[in-house]
Amino acid sequence: MPDHARAITSLPQYAELADGGEGHGFNAICPSHPRTLPLLKEIIAEVAELFPSRYFHAGMDEVNVGDCPRCRRRSRGRPRWWLYAQHLKAIHQAVAAAGKEMIVWADHVEHDPAMLKSLPRDLILAHWQYRAIRPEPIRRSLRAGFRVIGCPALCHSGDMIMPNRANFENMDAMAATLRRGARGGKVLGLVNTWWAPWRGLRDAYLPAAAYTAAMVRQAGPVRRGLHSWPACAGNSSASVAPPAG
Ligand SMILES: [Zn+2]
Incomplete structure (x- = not known):
């Protein structure tokens, strides 16, 4: 809205x-x-x-x-x-009146960071980045005092059929970026997104969903081969601390 x-x-x-x-x-x-x-x-x-x-x-x-x-x-x-x-x-104000903490997608603050100074600091910024991860906008939100969630994608607008290598690299890179920024306690965690599922075979995404769970629960590399098709195999070099709270 x-x-x-x-x-x-x-x-x-x-x-x-x-x-x-x-x-x-x-x-x-x-x-x-x-x-x-x-x-x-x-x-x-x-x-x-x-x-x-x-x-x-x-x-x-x-x-x-x-x-x-x-x-x-x-x-x-x-x-x-x-x-x-x-x-x-x-x-x-309306969300706070309903007794909730508000999350918003962060594409507009990524595009116009000047607005960060005018926003309420209890806002949670969900940075969705589905291709190459750009750490700087995430770091900028953290430096400005906001809590953040990182949102990679199992697939996004251009992807078809099943998760591909680029999707796994996107997930790994987001997890690594969040882990590096986690020290200040403002990183709430990672929410993987499943974008436009009608463009793929539903069940082909389930191993990648399991990979996400392993990636965010385990503070060490994940063997990608257990969770993906051969074309995506290889060990992840990324891990992320369990989300706080
Ligand atoms: Zn108008």
């Missing part, structure tokens, strides 16, 4: 809340429309009640807002990240 909001804005009663480019780019719900925040607060309260977890993942990835006349008027003269940060803080 406000990203990937077509499930809401495709309903006739909420169509006027649509923002972002239709047919290209990413869709969103307009953060500046007066009906948006009350609706999102209602959804957050309802979802928070259903799940016992202390955490609430609010999404907020791949947001494309700012072009509608209402948003343009509101953010005139502000940096491009301002609107996103304002909306994030409003959602954070």
